[in-house]
Amino acid sequence: MTGPLEGKRVLSIAVNLPGPAAVARLASWGASVTTVLPPTGDPLEHFALAYFDELHEGQAIERLDLKSDAGRARLDELLAETDVFVTSSRPSALARLGLDHAAVSGRHTQVCQVDIVGHSGDDAETAGHDLTYQAAAGLVRDGRMPATTVVDLAGAERAAGEAAAALVERARTGQGCRREVALADLAHMMARPVVHGLTVPDGLLGGALPVYDVYAASQGHVALAALEPHFTARLLTALELDPADLTRQRLEQVFASRTALAWQQWAHEHDIPLAAVTSPSA
Missing domain, CATH: 3.40.50.10540 (Crotonobetainyl-coa:carnitine coa-transferase; domain 1)
Incomplete structure (x- = not known):
């Protein structure tokens, strides 16, 4: 071509x-x-x-x-x-x-x-x-x-x-x-x-949603972006959580149990948008 x-x-x-x-x-x-x-x-x-x-x-x-x-x-x-x-x-x-x-x-x-x-x-x-x-x-x-x-x-x-x-x-x-x-x-x-409030602190994409945020893992950090309802539902099912448990505090506890790379592999297996936070590479 x-x-x-x-x-x-x-x-x-x-x-x-x-x-x-x-x-x-x-x-x-x-x-x-x-x-x-x-x-x-x-x-x-x-x-x-x-x-x-x-x-x-x-x-x-x-x-x-x-x-x-x-x-x-x-x-x-x-x-x-x-x-x-x-x-x-x-x-x-x-x-x-x-x-x-x-x-x-x-x-x-x-x-x-x-x-x-x-x-x-x-x-x-x-x-x-x-x-x-x-x-x-x-x-x-x-x-x-x-x-x-x-x-x-x-x-x-x-x-x-x-x-x-x-x-x-x-x-x-x-x-x-x-x-x-x-x-x-x-x-x-x-x-x-930013002007429309999407990415300001506590904006919809700035930390207001527990399913769209960065969390500390046992080693490193993960970026979770389960924004759409079907991804949120998939996250709840995979973590065996009730909707009432979908809080930042609860997710902080959950993600602290594994390394960032382990969570990334887990997310890939469950088709959930999550990635380990890494440094830029060549």
Whole structure:
């Protein structure tokens, strides 16, 4: 089987995380990818080389100084053969390099440009990163650092989707187009479960339900998510509990009797959504 983007060419000048993760997704769909890095490289390359390598597997990498005439000329050669062009710079920076959509489309009408930006509209030049987007959206709690760069990665998935949508539009119109992904807007979207009270402390998915919570086992912890009535009924039957016993205190007693991994195996056998809490793995 071939990927849905087989035969399409992607060119990226996006560094850090959202752009490379988006381009990795496009590559997984069969696109041929060339990533252009500045002479100093990608910050991710210096901070987490293994992750950088993972995101750029199978791609062609060129290092160009886009502030030089030679670098811009080489990029223009690549753009002539490009279907999707991915950027992650502020609009003013792209304009200085002649890489804003108006300039690129004037030279290469076939290019579908996906610009990943921090903020949309009048705030397009405002500096930011995943942490500030999460903080402004209300996703940073109790002064603790987020567990992962959820906005960057959500932005990557959105950018890949926008690239696919742009190609569909081009197939209809015969012209390339521009799609924008604003990370701050994505953070706002990711915060909607909090805004609507679903995941706040003691919210429906924030600890209010005994069947949707994290419990200490004799070794480790388990995450129980028996949310639907049929899973709740199955949990009661498997644990031989009456509905009146389905309290947090009773479940704390029950789960303390085995290890997290033993409970995970038990849950698999009884078709109950429960998983041992583990550390991220490669």
